[in-house]
Amino acid sequence: MNSSEKRPLILVTNDDGITSKGIKSLIDVAVLFGDVVVIAPDKPQSGMGHAITVNQILRLDKSLLFGNTEAYTCSGTPVDCVKLGIHEVLKRKPDLVVSGINHGENSSTNVLYSGTMSAAVEGAMENIPSIGFSLCDFDANADFSVCQEVAKKLIINILNESFPKNICLNVNVPKIKFEELQGIKLCRQADAFWEDRFDMRHDQFGKPYYWLTGDFVRKGAAEGTDLHALEQGFASIVPIQFDMTAHAAMDAFKTWNL
Amino acid sequence: MNSSEKRPLILVTNDDGITSKGIKSLIDVAVLFGDVVVIAPDKPQSGMGHAITVNQILRLDKSLLFGNTEAYTCSGTPVDCVKLGIHEVLKRKPDLVVSGINHGENSSTNVLYSGTMSAAVEGAMENIPSIGFSLCDFDANADFSVCQEVAKKLIINILNESFPKNICLNVNVPKIKFEELQGIKLCRQADAFWEDRFDMRHDQFGKPYYWLTGDFVRKGAAEGTDLHALEQGFASIVPIQFDMTAHAAMDAFKTWNL
Numbered sequence: 001m002n003s004s005e006k007r008p009l010i011l012v013t014n015d016d017g018i019t020s021k022g023i024k025s026l027i028d029v030a031v032l033f034g035d036v037v038v039i040a041p042d043k044p045q046s047g048m049g050h051a052i053t054v055n056q057i058l059r060l061d062k063s064l065l066f067g068n069t070e071a072y073t074c075s076g077t078p079v080d081c082v083k084l085g086i087h088e089v090l091k092r093k094p095d096l097v098v099s100g101i102n103h104g105e106n107s108s109t110n111v112l113y114s115g116t117m118s119a120a121v122e123g124a125m126e127n128i129p130s131i132g133f134s135l136c137d138f139d140a141n142a143d144f145s146v147c148q149e150v151a152k153k154l155i156i157n158i159l160n161e162s163f164p165k166n167i168c169l170n171v172n173v174p175k176i177k178f179e180e181l182q183g184i185k186l187c188r189q190a191d192a193f194w195e196d197r198f199d200m201r202h203d204q205f206g207k208p209y210y211w212l213t214g215d216f217v218r219k220g221a222a223e224g225t226d227l228h229a230l231e232q233g234f235a236s237i238v239p240i241q242f243d244m245t246a247h248a249a250m251d252a253f254k255t256w257n258l
Numbered sequence: 259m260n261s262s263e264k265r266p267l268i269l270v271t272n273d274d275g276i277t278s279k280g281i282k283s284l285i286d287v288a289v290l291f292g293d294v295v296v297i298a299p300d301k302p303q304s305g306m307g308h309a310i311t312v313n314q315i316l317r318l319d320k321s322l323l324f325g326n327t328e329a330y331t332c333s334g335t336p337v338d339c340v341k342l343g344i345h346e347v348l349k350r351k352p353d354l355v356v357s358g359i360n361h362g363e364n365s366s367t368n369v370l371y372s373g374t375m376s377a378a379v380e381g382a383m384e385n386i387p388s389i390g391f392s393l394c395d396f397d398a399n400a401d402f403s404v405c406q407e408v409a410k411k412l413i414i415n416i417l418n419e420s421f422p423k424n425i426c427l428n429v430n431v432p433k434i435k436f437e438e439l440q441g442i443k444l445c446r447q448a449d450a451f452w453e454d455r456f457d458m459r460h461d462q463f464g465k466p467y468y469w470l471t472g473d474f475v476r477k478g479a480a481e482g483t484d485l486h487a488l489e490q491g492f493a494s495i496v497p498i499q500f501d502m503t504a505h506a507a508m509d510a511f512k513t514w515n516l
Contacts, residue, residue, distance in 0.1 A: 044313055046312055046313065047309060047310045047311070047312040047313075048307075048309045049306075049307040049308030049309045049310070049337075049376065050307030050308060050309075050370045050371055050376075051305060051306045051307045051308075051309040051335075051371075052305040052307070052371055052470060053305070053470060054304055054305040054470060055302055055304065055305075057467040057468060057469060058456075058467065058468040058469070058470065059467055059468075060466070060468060077309075079307075080470065083454050083456075083470060084456065084468065086454075087454045087455060087456055088456045088458070088468065109383065109500060111502055112308045112376075112379065112383075112500055112502070113308055113309075113310055118307065118308075121370065121502075125367065125370075125451060153515075153516065156515075157514045157515060157516070161513060161514055162510070163510075164504070164507040164510040167504050167507045167510075183516065184516040185516075186508065186511050186512070186514075186516070188501075188503040188505065188508075189501050189502060189503040191501075193383060196341050196344075196345045197345060198316075198341075198342065198345055198346045200346070208318070209315040209316065209317055210315060210316040210317075210318060210342065210346065211315060211316070212310060212311060212312060212316065212338065212341060237511070237516075238502075238503055239503065239504040239507045239508060239510075239511060240502045240503065240504055241502060241503075241504035241506075241507065242367060242370055242502070243446075243447050243449075244369055244370070244379075244447060244496075244498045244499060244500070244502070245446040245447045245496055245497065245498065245499075246422070246425050246497040246498055246499035247446065248499075249422040249425045249497045249499065250444065250446075250497060252420070252421075252422040252425075252497075253444050253495070253497060254444070255419060256415045256419055256444075257411075257415060258411065258415070258441065258442040258443075258444070258495075
């Protein structure tokens with residue numbers, strides 16, 4: 001895409017909600033490269049995965065949060081935001097979908113649970129180059145400046161290089177200073193997992209309720225994985241597809257009596 | 259697993275909710291093979307994908323719907339149900355997680371949106387053999403008998419054969435009579451997709467709201483895919499993994515200036 005063409009149209013969303021510092025940080029980068037439209041959840045939507053709203057109505061309201069940048073809040077999930085953007089709000093197919101910057105890590109198997117990443121996957125399903133950005137820092141007032149530099153570099157590449165069909169990128173940036181960042185590394189998804197626990201409490205009537213909690217077990221951080229790269233001080237990029245077929249496991253079922 | 263061992267422990271869940279005919283049909287099959295515990299959403303959770311409840315509490319209530327079969331309703335998503343089952347309710351790791359029977363098709367890319375399938379994927383993440391069942395009939399009073407026969411056959415295989423690590427099965431059954439069923443076919447995920455539309459309406463105050471709607475475009479139904487098998491009158495089985503790395507697309511990013 002060169003300067004004589006129309007400016008790229010960039011759809012920005014996230015899962016922490018439109019008021020989060022992370023999305024503001026991403027919008028500040030996106031406006032350097034194109035015409036930006038923001039459609040983001042009106043409330044936190046962490047852990048919503050690839051959920052869509054099918055049994056409820058969706059609201060879409062103009063937001064004035066970002067000055068001259070066209071923005072909307074949506075009552076639904078991050079994937080709803082992308083669908084509304086592409087099929088209702090935008091006048092043409094966007095050239096790029098960016099999601100985030102997430103407050104917190106979305107490496108390894110977190111890609112399954114992450115609303116941030118599911119928004120990017122939805123972009124890929126529409127065959128639009130898409131990136132989800134996450135900073136390994138859950139703080140509401142986290143410093144997104146290093147992730148912003150990584151985002152600039154990646155958006156330049158995405159706008160200037162060819163991008164494979166139906167793919168998105170899962171980008172995680174460690175919580176370190178810019179001068180400590182070792183670079184940006186192409187990785188595969190690590191096999192780490194959450195060791196879940198439920199915290200059972202009792203309400204004012206003595207009835208039990210539960211909070212989902214647990215520890216992220218940083219196993220499977222072999223060389224070549226996103227976890228390994230992050231531990232070595234690199235930003236990690238994992239190309240993500242939505243064909244979930246376990247091609248390598250096909251043979252295991254050939255002995256079955258079907 | 260032979261008869262001298264303990265009976266298999268089977269966790270049953272779904273996304274249409276505990277009162278649906280589909281889950282009752284699956285429970286009726288599961289009790290033939292093992293000790294069954296049901297944990298299912300207390301309301302419809304279609305389209306919830308791999309969502310988990312992290313910003314809200316979860317309720318878990320005993321249900322008496324299934325007579326002597328231990329059962330609970332959960333206020334959360336299908337994946338929450340599986341997590342509560344494994345980490346809170348069951349005294350040991352289940353031998354099998356079965357999800358469904360879903361009222362409606364979950365072939366091809368629907369696996370991303372489907373709460374039924376995400377429950378099975380969560381089972382796979384816990385390295386428990388897991389199957390999601392879907393009948394290509396959205397009717398609340400659909401006839402699940404053909405799918406029940408398919409489920410019996412698959413559960414026998416799963417309990418008698420070795421099952422690959424971290425895999426689950428996406429099983430779809432066409433809406434046909436048993437004598438018309440051509441068999442059960444091992445497939446890959448088709449590349450079909452939803453052509454989304456939003457139906458904009460106005461509420462009693464004149465304010466717009468939206469329903470997500472659209473048409474399922476049955477493209478990519480090449481031989482070997484689940485869509486093709488269903489169209490030929492077969493039940494389709496797709497082995498599903500949760501490594502979403504686009505291994506084949508890695509090379510495309512090697513020219514990037516990172």
